[in-house]
Amino acid sequence: xxxxxxxxxxxxxxxxxxxxxxxxxxxxxxxxxxxxxxxxxxxxxxxxxxxxxxxxxxxxxxxxxxxxxxxxxxxxxxxxxxxxxxxxxxxxxxxxxxxxxxxxxxxxxxxxxxxxxxxxxxxxxxxxxxxxxxxxxxxxxxxxxxxxxxxxxxxxxxxxxxxxxxxxxxxxxxxxxxxxxxxxxxx
Amino acid sequence: xxxxxxxxxxxxxxxxxxxxxxxxxxxxxxxxxxxxxxxxxxxxxxxxxxxxxxxxxxxxxxxxxxxxxxxxxxxxxxxxxxxxxxxxxxxxxxxxxxxxxxxxxxxxxxxxxxxxxxxxxxxxxxxxxxxxxxxxxxxxxxxxxxxxxxxxxxxxxxxxxxxxxxxxxxxxxxxxxxxxxxxxxxxxxxxxxxxxxxxxxxxxxxxxxxxxxxxxxxxxxxxxxxxxxxxxxxxxxxxxxxxxxxxxxxxxxxxxxxxxxxxxxxxxxxxxxxxxxxxxxxxxxxxxxxxxxxxxxxxxxxxxxxxxxxxxxxxxxxxxxxxxxxxxxxxxxxxxxxxxxxxxxxxxxxxxxxxxxxxxxxxxxxxxxxxxxxxxxxxxxxxxx
Numbered sequence: 038x039x040x041x042x043x044x045x046x047x048x049x050x051x052x053x054x055x056x057x058x059x060x061x062x063x064x065x066x067x068x069x070x071x072x073x074x075x076x077x078x079x080x081x082x083x084x085x086x087x088x089x090x091x092x093x094x095x096x097x098x099x100x101x102x103x104x105x106x107x108x109x110x111x112x113x114x115x116x117x118x119x120x121x122x123x124x125x126x127x128x129x130x131x132x133x134x135x136x137x138x139x140x141x142x143x144x145x146x147x148x149x150x151x152x153x154x155x156x157x158x159x160x161x162x163x164x165x166x167x168x169x170x171x172x173x174x175x176x177x178x179x180x181x182x183x184x185x186x187x188x189x190x191x192x193x194x195x196x197x198x199x200x201x202x203x204x205x206x207x208x209x210x211x212x213x214x215x216x217x218x219x220x221x222x223x224x
Numbered sequence: 225x226x227x228x229x230x231x232x233x234x235x236x237x238x239x240x241x242x243x244x245x246x247x248x249x250x251x252x253x254x255x256x257x258x259x260x261x262x263x264x265x266x267x268x269x270x271x272x273x274x275x276x277x278x279x280x281x282x283x284x285x286x287x288x289x290x291x292x293x294x295x296x297x298x299x300x301x302x303x304x305x306x307x308x309x310x311x312x313x314x315x316x317x318x319x320x321x322x323x324x325x326x327x328x329x330x331x332x333x334x335x336x337x338x339x340x341x342x343x344x345x346x347x348x349x350x351x352x353x354x355x356x357x358x359x360x361x362x363x364x365x366x367x368x369x370x371x372x373x374x375x376x377x378x379x380x381x382x383x384x385x386x387x388x389x390x391x392x393x394x395x396x397x398x399x400x401x402x403x404x405x406x407x408x409x410x411x412x413x414x415x416x417x418x419x420x421x422x423x424x425x426x427x428x429x430x431x432x433x434x435x436x437x438x439x440x441x442x443x444x445x446x447x448x449x450x451x452x453x454x455x456x457x458x459x460x461x462x463x464x465x466x467x468x469x470x471x472x473x474x475x476x477x478x479x480x481x482x483x484x485x486x487x488x489x490x491x492x493x494x495x496x497x498x499x500x501x502x503x504x505x506x507x508x509x510x511x512x513x514x515x516x517x518x519x520x521x522x523x524x525x526x527x528x529x530x531x532x533x534x535x536x537x538x539x540x541x542x543x544x545x546x547x548x549x550x551x552x553x554x555x556x557x558x559x560x561x562x563x564x565x566x567x568x569x570x571x572x573x574x575x576x577x578x579x580x581x582x583x584x585x586x587x588x589x590x591x592x593x594x595x596x597x598x599x600x601x602x603x604x605x606x607x608x609x
Binding site: 090091092093094095097111116119122123 | 264265266267268270271275326327
């Protein structure tokens with residue numbers, strides 16, 4: 038990207054004329070992990086009529102005086118190659134895992150480690166939601182963290198949060214972490 | 225300093241109103257807006273088109289800045305000036321904002337899509353000289369019927385989700401039958417046989433959808449036993465399986481057939497539900513079916529979930545949408561032509577339109593329906609935004 042373009046982008050940013058700060062958040066994870074449910078929960082919308090996402094959803098959520106623009110992109114295998122088109126200028130990655138889908142822990146770990154390598158996500162903080170804790174078969178967040186080798190992440194902030202997007206439990210804790218660690222630092 | 229930036233802002237604003245900017249941008253939007261609908265979920269192609277849009281705007285702006293001799297700093301300065309933030313200019317700058325704000329971009333494209341649709345309709349109407357009064361009459365009748373259908377549909381879907389479909393179907397039928405017990409028992413038989421053919425009751429959604437033809441058979445069986453009530457059941461099923469009008473008994477109950485057709489809904493309703501309990505293989509094919517329907521529905525250009533319409537309606541809508549699209553394409557070609565001769569031609573699109581069309585009564589009726597469809601589309605889009 039050339040110099041001129043960069044300038045134009047910042048011009049356009051200013052044209053928006055918004056006084057509040059904005060945060061771009063990308064919500065990723067395997068299909069059926071619960072990304073859209075989480076997104077709708079964040080936006081206080083009905084979570085009972087969600088179908089598999091073929092494209093992407095965007096919601097803007099106000100939090101601590103900041104505007105969080107959350108992009109939820111479909112997680113089906115055939116859509117995953119498109120993920121990288123949505124990573125530019127991302128302030129935070131939220132990665133959602135179905136804690137009860139143990140058969141696919143390896144697959145989800147693989148996708149996450151590939152994402153982490155992306156140039157556009159260099160140094161970008163990661164919040165991992167160990168979702169579906171409402172299911173009895175769900176693995177605890179600590180076990181998932183170990184399986185994902187999160188402790189080896191040195192170049193970025195990370196957090197794993199157990200939650201149930203369906204009930205909303207734990208979701209706010211995750212958002213609080215975002216506010217305390219990302220929002221405040223960006224200000 | 226202030227004057228300096230004011231000059232820049234004014235100059236840019238002027239440029240954003242000039243043909244050098246408007247023509248390529250409008251061209252782009254008209255060509256790409258077809259896929260944009262008012263759904264909450266965005267298609268992946270939107271992003272691609274947004275990217276192309278960004279590139280176009282950047283190219284245009286860069287060229288202009290070079291031409292006029294404005295540099296980045298001046299532009300930045302100008303854009304933070306009070307003048308640029310004034311209400312009047314914010315509007316002018318919206319297409320520029322759309323490069324950085326996907327939501328703004330999407331709303332511009334959706335709006336353009338609806339505009340084009342309506343223009344196409346107006347051209348059709350003007351060219352063919354359809355009668356306004358008969359248009360309104362037709363629209364009223366249709367919308368009333370459809371509203372009734374929708375109401376019933378919603379009810380049906382709600383209940384089937386609670387897995388009371390059997391119970392619900394019986395109740396609904398007996399309601400329609402006016403409480404006649406002997407009739408409803410025959411109906412029940414028809415539904416029970418549907419159930420049996422389903423191998424495992426309440427199991428797989430698309431399995432149910434597949435079983436629709438056998439439902440038809442079941443109702444025919446029942447027909448032999450009780451001509452009157454089964455005739456009605458057969459009517460229901462025929463609607464569902466797209467054989468409208470072939471059943472003579474359908475005429476016995478005019479005006480009810482639309483509502484009755486909806487009774488098929490419980491059969492296909494679980495397609496949307498896609499129970500989490502279903503095994504993965506089955507689920508993926510359900511997804512595929514859903515995706516296909518979704519696509520077809522978008523083609524038809526209606527905002528109501530496609531699966532909630534009867535097969536006959538679905539086909540009809542697709543036909544209408546197809547015709548509309550043809551008209552739109554023609555309109556687009558015309559518009560382009562017009563822009564090409566921007567300075568010379570003041571002709572209206574109608575004057576440019578080919579006047580070869582001789583329309584029959586049948587076509588007129590079709591036109592009415594199409595107009596109604598677009599009006600609904602417009603209404604829904606405008607209401608939402």
